[in-house]
Amino acid sequence: MTTAEVFSYLKPGSRLGAYRVREWKGGGAYGDVYRGVKDGKPVALKLSKHRQHSADPGKTDERLLRELVCLVHVDHPHIAKVQGWARTPQGRGYLVLEYVDGWTLAHWLQNARPTFQQVARLFAKLAHALEHMHGRRVRHRDLSLSNVMVRKVDGEPVLIDLGAGEYSGAQELTDAPLPPGTNRYRSPEAARFFKENQNNPDARYPFPPEDDLYSLAVCLYDALTDAEPARGGWEARKAPRIDVNSPMWAPPSARTANPRVPEALSEWVEKWMARDFEKRLPSLASMREALEALGAQEGAEWLAPVQAPPEAVSAVSEATGDPPAKARRRVLAGAVAAVVLAVGAFALLREAPSREAPFVPAVPESSSGPRAKPPQAHPSPPAPSTSAVPSPSEVPPAVKESPSVPAPTNPSSNPPVAKPPMKSAPAFSRGFLKKCAGAGALAAALLGCPAQQVQPTQERCPAAAAENIRRLGLDDGSQITILVDVKQPIFRSPDECKATGRVWSDEGWCLTLLGDGKLESETEEKIGRLPEGSRLYGRVWTEGATVVGRYTRARKPNGEEIDVCMSLSANGGLDKMPGSKPGAALVRPRDAATSITKQWH
Template sequence: MIAIHHPAQLHPGQMVDGWRVVRLLGAGTYGAVYRVEKNGQHFAMKLAMHRASSGDAAQADARLKRELGCLVHLEHPNIVASRAYGRWPDLRTGWLYVILDLVEGYTLAEWVERMHPTAQEVARVFGKLAGAVDYMHGRGVFHRDLKLGNIMVRASDGEPFILDFSAGDYTNAEDLTDAPLPPGTKRYRSPEASRFLRENGDDRNARYEFKVTDDVYALGVCLFDVLTADQPASGAFKAPVEGRLMPPPARELNPRVPELLSDAAMNFIARKPEHRPPTAEVMRRKLEAFAVEAGQDWTTPLHLPATKPHFDPATGPEESVAPRPRALGRAVLFGAVLVVAALVAAFMAARSAPRLASARAAGSSPVSSSLGDAGPVALAEAPSQLRPHVEDAGVSLDAGAAPLVPSTLSSPGVALPPQAPVQKENPAVKRAPTVASPSEAPAKKALSSRGSGAEFLKKCAAASAAVALQLGCPSSSQVRPASDECPSDAREAMFNELGLVKGSSTLLTIDMKQPGSQADLGVYSDGAVRGVVRSGNRRMPTGTILYGQLWTGDGRLLARYTRAQYPDGNTYPVCIAIGEEGPEDGWEGSKPGAVVFPRSFGAYWVSRWP
């Protein structure tokens, strides 16, 4: 059992005040969300990312308390319900958690891509959402961060739910904002709020008065995006909505949108608040009238199933059925290389056949002698064992949390899914057999000629890169680096240009190529690695790719990421570490160079490397 250092690091089977953790669903700036079980019933548990006494600048504890305050005011069939709350492990000083109903389905963006809804179905869903928004306004609650990722559609019956009130507000609530605008997402921010920020951005005491028409506008942008974007989950929107000018009409961007629905969507996102519906109830009545329309425009899918490549940061591009000409050319070239390789292999096999026959006659096997008895079996079974598996539909209940997606195979390190029957709550990790390459034997002999391995590694650790190379030391990635200062250009980029908060964290998929879901374990070795942010915010968005290095030589894991590539293509020097105070202990079965560790883990923005 490893010590718990972070709310995003609970493991399957762990008990939290009688709630059994099943798996991680997602995480964001303010909280981590788990599927939990108690007395045979499943719920979602959201934990604040920091304790009340941690000095957290983002005030995660206070914001989850605020979210709970919003939810206790609300009881509506299309708003997620809270069932319990507490602090763990200590009732006074522990992490705050809230138990919520578990909504199993898709985010609104995923629903569009998977279900290809009709205009009639979209009008029905948004009519219910508008009714829920009007209900919350009637009880003095504002959501303040309505967006596609904070709305779920339940898979069983298509019912929509509004989630994540971490940016919410209610009458007489304590002011947590230390900026002119409340937390939120720029695309869904009303024009009047954006104007207020332009005019008062330098005044830290200025506060925007959030209004009903701000939530109306945000829900209108959600509708506009659902109507016009066939792949909204990837952020591929057809038109910007920010700015003083209106975007093109929805019907102009997508001719499948009925004219009446297009006009209504543009009305909801009018530049001036007085030109929008004054309440969400007006939205609801208009949309519910459209939900009974029966013409062909209303009953055919708004978007055809996508045939173009779709990119996911964790899995890479998904090729279309028809390859592009350049890809086809590469395929032909690759095929030719395979043919040549096969001919060479056949020729070598023919030459070695007499030697193999004599070896068998002598009772020895060249394959077994190099791979061990399990070698041929392990290699034969590897393709099926390494095939990634897909989890059942997961739900992220926190802002910016990304859907759980299976990945492709990994390097460095290989994570194998558990043997049947699959136990998702406690995934077993099987290590591949160690295969000695011919080049390793001379290296071991050279090491022994220099004295004891420990003494030699100490010399390597103390040597400069040039001297280490002359000594013939192992790769520098195998020797854990000492703690030192983060470079000044990275500190400038992170804490000034990007506005990241020193010591804050995000949930990171450590290695993009490790197979399985976020709740799985991986096996990691030394070397270069690419991670991906799974629960970003506007300062470091979901999907940001991080380039770095892993060290596992002492049976623990340390990761340093030094470059961040944002989804818009911009790159920045950074200092992001897994292991805030030094290497993290590996899970059961770890050994030097093969550390068993969760596929996703909390990563910290640091000014000094641990």
């Protein structure tokens, strides 16, 4: 018998079949997901942790094949699409999937602060996706806030990860009473079955489609009642999660837990989560229709955000466009700055006035984050044949339905108001100025960014630059490998990296340090009519949750320069590495540039 192997992660830049790996996105017990690219188009690559015929108790290869069959059976705009399947030379299987650039549902709920109307509409689409899945005799079996993505570009939800999925007639892979899944989202019947059969090695829970709908109801309950859904049980939370699995009593209604929840929505969620299966069944059957009707409500309570912003933090967050955590830092920094100004004012009263030129304090510029473009409506595509795995060209892109859920946006901050100059400025001693400078620096550090820093707004690509992109043979969203900063070369050893003062990552990269300002990158492969070795010129912003980079000029190796629209990494931002700070972001030295013909986000 072949022994199970120790799995090694794929490094950015490595090859997986016809695809180049860009970054590791996440993984679990059965496999790992990478963002890859082929011909400039991003894909998700799900690679099994173990090869075929290995001594793998988790049966990861078999589960990958089962996920493949499940995905081939379905075709819905809110279910991630499969584009292909293959094996590595070592025998590991991998799926080629539609790449969903966005947030998990948990992060979207926590950071976007959606309204009740938006949440109802989003969950109606997920219920529709489950209806379609069950109509094709496929069950997800592991629905949770982490297995739903919300796309950045249009705010549409997409069901992902059918690794625990099952289709009718499939061979049983589970060697325990319950299939893989998250306990919080299991039905009362599943919990009862496990309690009664946990010591029975032959017992297997017959997972019904209604359990998927129950899981969706728990997800909705969490969306309405949990202010921190993206924080796991091991992370510090302001309040513990409400227990939904108690065998003794049902959880409090959503409206009891969060008085902002509309009564009608709370009542439906309570029906969908009823402890008695017979009482729950009729309401589950009408879940989609009920959610669609609820999402059509227009009253003030439906257009209100699900979670009320914390006092003070809300006002600062809306004024600055910052997320709540950052807003809290600004409140603290504002308090420190106020103390600094008070000390300075007191000192002014004690210093002798001067007749020198007046001093006008600088006013920080306001900032606003990247915005998402409005979604468009399209009809649903016809169901494909399930006789074979579709090729990438046969798989239609994800289709958007209406009404859609807007992606998170950062409110624009109010423009700064210049203060009138003082009639005269006092004369300060060097010691006094030094103290004030130190105190001011402390306040600026707590604010977390230099005064002049701004984030780019959503903009359309100029027509001439968009036409140049098309003349290069590129589409909106084509990707090409780049060296992020030509001034910071790639070092292959930790010693060389650290000798230059840079950081060596656990992934085996000498990280690039980016600050706000100009950026010059270089292409490392040919795409369309843009040669390898072309230089890209633009600007980078590092204050937000991601690094935003925009290129507006390209110079080919022959010296020809053209106007272009390209973004650093995916259109929307490059993930920061641990240790990053505003104005000093750590990123991988090699990533991707994405061509733009429509608009930057």
